[in-house]
Amino acid sequence: MSINCIAVDDEPAALDLISSYIEQTPYLNLIGRYNNAIAALQEVHQSPQLQLIFLDIRMADLSGIELARIISQSDKKKNLRIIFTTAYDQYAIDGFKVDALDYLVKPFNYVDFSKAAEKARDYFFMYENSLQAGSNEFKPILEQRPYIYLKVEHQLVKVDVEDILYIEGLKDYVKVFLRSTDKPLLTLTSLKRLQEKLPVDMFLRLHRSFIVATAAIKSATKTSVQVGTTTIAVSEQFKEDFNAFLNKWVL
Structure with missing residues (x-):
């Protein structure tokens, strides 16, 4: 399984680090990197193959939480998931309210990153199984695994x-x-x-x-x-x- 993902962060060093972590993970495929959420939103609209976003929260113009809310209200909410990467842990509840898969607090290392990535891999494994079973809705929790x-x-x-x-x-x-x-x-x-x-x-x-x-x-x-x-x-x-x-x- 290969998961197509992008990295979004307005800090160049943080964007470089997340991108390098993605490239080190065999089942993650980096298809883009962006220093603002508006550019990332354009990628969301234009790339049906996009599955996962590693997303910073505090950014100018459009925050990561706002971008996540847009996605959660769209038809992409099942096949496009978010992992937040932020230096501010006070946004954790907001992250959960938009169904983020995980919430990485900076600074984090590759071990922390890989644990979050594994959650994404489990999610998409179950999601693909549900599609193969002929369902258009995401039902892996009930029907695929106990x-x-x-x-x-x-x-x-x-x-x-x-x-x-x-x-x-x-x-x-x-x-x-x-x-x-x-x-x-x-x-x-x-x-x-x-x-x-x-x-x-x-x-x-x-x-x-x-x-x-x-x-x-x-x-x-x-x-x-x-x-x-x-x-x-x-x-x-x-x-x-x-x-x-x-x-x-x-x-």
């Missing part, structure tokens, strides 16, 4: 769906509780959006704030379930689905 990617701090973390016990929604964030660790993963997304990425036959929405893995339910009443040592109430909104689930348990 895991999801969660944005945790400045990185994407791969999580086996069978490792998930339950998920708790907290306004703009969710907590994902796992079998393999006592500490939940905190990720910036909505419960509804995460639910769309989960296999419907493995998870059940019980409350506006909770999704549970059906295999993790140890006991149930008409109004709650027990997952490990945690009791999760069932709200009226989701009673119908819950009762259908309970009926499968009744002998």
Whole structure:
């Protein structure tokens, strides 16, 4: 697999470094380098083969965040991804809101760069698999592999769906509780959006704030379930689905 990419940075030294890292990575193909986001936007419009942008954030005229927002609202948002490269870590949340694959904080070395590049390789591997399966929508998380990617701090973390016990929604964030660790993963997304990425036959929405893995339910009443040592109430909104689930348990 070869991923066509460009580098965008208004600092010549940083642009040279990122370009050299791309050229050192066998599965990355550098097709352009730009010192401003407006020129990069023209490349986005003119090059259907472009797949990945290594993008600085603070630039004159058009910032990297603004460019990412333009892309996220276009029909290129699935087959064109962004990895931010910036000296300012305060933009990390903005980066996640535009679905950046990763967020590299300067100065970073080739090891850091290669980890981000590997996330891009995994993404496009799954994306191509979904296309080969005859789908025009990106569904690798459900249909191709039994895991999801969660944005945790400045990185994407791969999580086996069978490792998930339950998920708790907290306004703009969710907590994902796992079998393999006592500490939940905190990720910036909505419960509804995460639910769309989960296999419907493995998870059940019980409350506006909770999704549970059906295999993790140890006991149930008409109004709650027990997952490990945690009791999760069932709200009226989701009673119908819950009762259908309970009926499968009744002998």
